[in-house]
Amino acid sequence: MIEARGLSKRFGSQLAVDDLSFEVRPGHVTGFLGPNGAGKSTTMRMILGLDHPTAGSVTVDGKPFTEVSHPLFEVGALIDAKAVHPGRRASDHLLCLAQSNGIQKSRVDEVLGLVGLTDVAKKRVGKFSLGMGQRLGIAAALLGDPEILMFDEPVNGLDPEGILWIRNLLKWLASQGRTVFVSSHLMSEMALTADRLIVIGKGKLIADTTVSELTSSAKGASVRVVSPRADELAVLLGARQAIVVRGDAGVLDVTDLDAAGVGDLAAAHGIPLHELTPKAPTLEEAFFELTKDQTEYTTGAFPGAAQ
Amino acid sequence: MTASEATRPATAGREQVPPRPTGRSFANVLRSELTKLRSVRSTMWTLLVAVFFVIGFGILLGAVVDSKAPGRDFDPTQASLSGIFLAQLATGVLGVLVISSEYSTGMIRTSLAAVPRRRMLLAAKIITFGVAVFVVTAVAAFIAFFSAQALMGSPAATSLGDPGVLRAVIGAPLYLTGIGLLGLALGTMLRRTAGAITALFGVIFVVPIILNVIPLDWLNHLAKYAPGDAGQSMLSVVHRRSDQLSPLTGGLVFLAWVVGALVLATIPLMKRDA
Ligand SMILES: Nc1ncnc2c1ncn2[C@@H]1O[C@H](COP(=O)(O)OP(=O)(O)O)[C@@H](O)[C@H]1O
Ligand SMILES: [Mg+2]
Numbered sequence: 313m314i315e316a317r318g319l320s321k322r323f324g325s326q327l328a329v330d331d332l333s334f335e336v337r338p339g340h341v342t343g344f345l346g347p348n349g350a351g352k353s354t355t356m357r358m359i360l361g362l363d364h365p366t367a368g369s370v371t372v373d374g375k376p377f378t379e380v381s382h383p384l385f386e387v388g389a390l391i392d393a394k395a396v397h398p399g400r401r402a403s404d405h406l407l408c409l410a411q412s413n414g415i416q417k418s419r420v421d422e423v424l425g426l427v428g429l430t431d432v433a434k435k436r437v438g439k440f441s442l443g444m445g446q447r448l449g450i451a452a453a454l455l456g457d458p459e460i461l462m463f464d465e466p467v468n469g470l471d472p473e474g475i476l477w478i479r480n481l482l483k484w485l486a487s488q489g490r491t492v493f494v495s496s497h498l499m500s501e502m503a504l505t506a507d508r509l510i511v512i513g514k515g516k517l518i519a520d521t522t523v524s525e526l527t528s529s530a531k532g533a534s535v536r537v538v539s540p541r542a543d544e545l546a547v548l549l550g551a552r553q554a555i556v557v558r559g560d561a562g563v564l565d566v567t568d569l570d571a572a573g574v575g576d577l578a579a580a581h582g583i584p585l586h587e588l589t590p591k592a593p594t595l596e597e598a599f600f601e602l603t604k605d606q607t608e609y610t611t612g613a614f615p616g617a618a619q
Numbered sequence: 620m621t622a623s624e625a626t627r628p629a630t631a632g633r634e635q636v637p638p639r640p641t642g643r644s645f646a647n648v649l650r651s652e653l654t655k656l657r658s659v660r661s662t663m664w665t666l667l668v669a670v671f672f673v674i675g676f677g678i679l680l681g682a683v684v685d686s687k688a689p690g691r692d693f694d695p696t697q698a699s700l701s702g703i704f705l706a707q708l709a710t711g712v713l714g715v716l717v718i719s720s721e722y723s724t725g726m727i728r729t730s731l732a733a734v735p736r737r738r739m740l741l742a743a744k745i746i747t748f749g750v751a752v753f754v755v756t757a758v759a760a761f762i763a764f765f766s767a768q769a770l771m772g773s774p775a776a777t778s779l780g781d782p783g784v785l786r787a788v789i790g791a792p793l794y795l796t797g798i799g800l801l802g803l804a805l806g807t808m809l810r811r812t813a814g815a816i817t818a819l820f821g822v823i824f825v826v827p828i829i830l831n832v833i834p835l836d837w838l839n840h841l842a843k844y845a846p847g848d849a850g851q852s853m854l855s856v857v858h859r860r861s862d863q864l865s866p867l868t869g870g871l872v873f874l875a876w877v878v879g880a881l882v883l884a885t886i887p888l889m890k891r892d893a
Contacts, residue, residue, distance in 0.1 A: 397724045413734075
């Protein structure tokens with residue numbers, strides 16, 4: 313169990329993490345979600361005692377991480393796949409980490425096999441691709457067979473195969489009852505792997521929820537309507553209290569009335585429809601909705617983007 | 620199976636026998652640091668360069684001195700160990716790299732996630748690096764001493780049994796280790812390889828020059844207390860310049876510099892974010 317209480321971190325004038333309190337409970341994949349610059353990596357570094365909090369505290373199984381005597385047995389972390397010495401062989405990299413916690417040498421070969429790096433064990437890490445580096449970082453995290461695993465943006469920069477591999481790994485780890493805490497700025501990624509979600513933006517907690525709760529609480533479904541008599545239809549829909557957003561000529565985006573309602577209304581007035589598409593809110597949209605005020609750099613809408 | 624072929628982790632369940640820690644914490648960290656030291660090619664090469672300088676200059680000086688009659692001030696022990704002037708560049712740089720390479724590569728965060736007690740990590744680095752450099756350069760110093768004396772022949776040569784000679788020969792690896800540890804301290808404080816190396820050689824080479832050049836008596840007087848001069852006084856047997864400390868005093872001043880720098884380095888080590 314990871315517990316953060318009033319955790320804050322200031323870099324100069326910038327408050328990167330702002331009074332954050334949350335718990336990461338055992339036996340779940342907890343997604344740590346937030347746009348770039350939200351403070352996810354900073355929070356994870358504070359969990360590991362790498363960064364000192366400006367205020368508040370964070371504990372791992374009730375203790376500050378820096379007081380744990382054999383940390384690799386408690387928390388396995390992949391913070392940055394590039395945080396290795398490029399001149400060291402993969403097996404030596406893992407060996408020095410294993411030795412630091414009194415882990416047998418045989419375990420190094422085991423974790424290399426687990427992540428599929430046995431054949432390149434003697435290669436120098438600097439020659440590794442990003443995907444191989446990621447696997448090496450995961451091998452290091454698994455050395456002590458810890459209860460808690462923490463991965464910072466593990467799919468970033470990976471090819472589809474690598475992404476699939478990480479997803480399967482996370483599910484596999486959680487199926488063994490471990491605590492898995494994984495960050496991402498991609499809602500879609502979290503939807504596939506996480507069951508609990510901690511959402512932050514600009515360092516503040518936005519939601520501490522589950523994936524299913526988040527989707528159901530998101531703004532209602534909408535219906536995309538295309539009609540040559542869209543203007544007429546919009547007036548009729550407005551009279552029914554439906555919210556209508558006009559897109560390109562002839563395109564309407566209707567909320568608060570479902571596809572059947574829109575279709576019936578159009579039929580009753582003899583208005584032809586060229587398209588009638590119900591749109592369920594994706595998790596992506598739910599997430600965007602939650603964090604749109606919190607993103608560091610809001611990009612302007614592209615010209616022509618439907619609004 | 621190559622890395623990219625494995626699209627899913629092994630499907631076996633949890634390890635039947637989860638690994639459990641063995642041994643004492645600090646001994647484990649020492650073992651880990653020794654693995655780090657020996658598993659990077661550049662550290663091995665740098666050590667080899669130090670050995671090459673120490674032995675090479677011993678042989679060179681031994682061969683050169685042979686041809687002429689030694690003067691009264693000639694110190695055959697110190698001459699045979701002249702290689703330390705170049706070897707200190709290697710051990711100093713190596714000391715800096717032991718920690719600065721961890722900061723520049725990001726390895727420090729991986730290291731601290733495995734050993735979050737920062738002072739323990741630094742202590743393990745000090746001991747493994749210190750012992751490794753001392754042992755290797757001590758062997759080199761003895762080889763340099765014996766080859767130089769053999770090449771010089773009498774009457775110039777001295778023997779290990781003569782007063783102060785053994786102490787001076789051991790002074791060479793002590794000096795080279797101390798300079799390395801000074802580098803380690805500066806690397807810990809500054810984190811940047813280039814900056815720490817510049818600072819180290821500034822302290823060893825530039826500070827004494829400045830102290831000697833400025834025409835103020837009390838400043839000139841201070842020059843012998845600078846780490847380089849104080850440390851090198853451990854190597855002298857015969858002739859003691861008036862502007863040099865005695866081997867014992869010099870050794871203690873040098874020790875104070877090294878210990879002081881390492882203790883000072885723990886402050887930013889503990890306070891700053893990794
Ligand atoms: N070492 C640092 N010094 C100064 N600012 C930092 C540092 N680390 C992170 N930040 C800033 O803190 C904010 C949060 O960063 P980060 O934790 O990396 O976010 P995330 O991982 O969610 O993308 C960003 O605005 C970033 O620029
Ligand atoms: Mg990040």
